[in-house]
Amino acid sequence: MERIFTYFIPTSAEGSSILTFLKANGYSNNIIKNLKKTPDGILLNGIFRYVTAILHENDTLTVTLIENDIDTSIVPVAAPLDILYEDEDIYVINKAAGMAVHPSINHYENTLANALAAYNKARHTPMTFRCINRLDRDTSGLTVIAKHQLASARLGSAMKNREIHREYLGIADGYVDDCGTICAPIARTADSLMERQVDFEHGESAVTHFKRLKYENGLSLVSFLLETGRTHQIRVHMKYINHPLIGDFLYNPNDHRMMRQALHAYRLSFVHPVTEKQMSFTAPVPDDFIIL
Incomplete structure (x- = not known):
């Protein structure tokens, strides 16, 4: 490249x-x-x-x-990719639920990185995987990936400075207030590498704005705007206000109304790292959200 x-x-x-x-x-x-x-x-x-x-x-x-180096730690594995936008500098991808972003011990070959590596291999293009806004495995929706170091550095700075705006849709248990803001710091739990909790003594600042869009059959469709990007932020905050997301095996383990946490990265907007044009994308609401 x-x-x-x-x-x-x-x-x-x-x-x-x-x-x-x-x-x-x-x-x-x-x-x-x-x-x-x-x-x-x-x-x-x-x-x-x-x-x-x-x-x-x-x-x-x-x-x-x-940049001609190939990241050999990522095995190319062909899988469906919903690429909404691509140019010389970035991809914007609508990630499917159930697909991890990065390879790990439990997900070595069935990740977004593997699929994108296969996509580039077929085009004889070297790739280093640089995901800017990582999504949980079972969260569907929009993620932006930089193609080179400069795009990555500029988008990373924009993320740090809260200049990348993200709207999520989620289905929460119960009747959620019309709108509000949750300001509650988040930290790891003492006995888990994965689970997080609200922790006012040791946690990092976390701010989530929410607005209820619909209420039906004991469930609320909620729009979320993130001011910060802590791990599991929306999931932890919704549990904290006693309206956990349905299907969330970690923070609402007894709920099986969906096969995953009901969370979708719906809208993403940012300034392009090279052209400096304003970019905005939406990802169609996935079929499993039809529950509401």
Whole structure:
């Protein structure tokens, strides 16, 4: 994979070094390190220059990002993929319920990473898997994946700065209030590597906004907007307010009205990491949500 980025230096960058300019534009130390090793990785007005070189207004800076390494830890395994959007920098994928994102001991070959590796192998394209917003195995819906280091660094920064906006749909037990905000810190439970709990003493800040969309047959269809992205955040918060998601084996283990936790990543919006265009996607509500 080769991506060439061309920058026309504005007045505001007059007198800055190439290093300062690149860092201000989202290039991590690791990316810059790799660029230094790339032949003609950094050209200033068509001439190779070190990152200490000084920029002037109307200069042309050309950066060539090359990634040809294949992540051999991910075995290509063909599986259905619902790719809603793809360009040179990112994928947006509607992940199916029951599919883990990353390989693990229990899910070595049946993950989103395996399926995407097979997709790229068929196109003779090297791939390093860089998922920006990881979903639980049994949560369906939208996830964005970066194709290269720069897209990953910029999207990772956007996630950290709460600039990637995510709306989830869930089916909760009982009559949930019209709307509200749950501010309750989350931490691991003492006896489990997987399970989380609300913990006001040791937990990390977690904020979930919710709005009930529908109530029927003792169930509430709820929209969730996340301010933070803690592991199992919605699932833990809904248990905390005594309206756990149905089908949730971990936080509502006696409920079997669905075969998985009733949670779907419905809408995703963010600024594209390269074009800087506003992107917005929705994933159709899955068939098993017809229960409501």
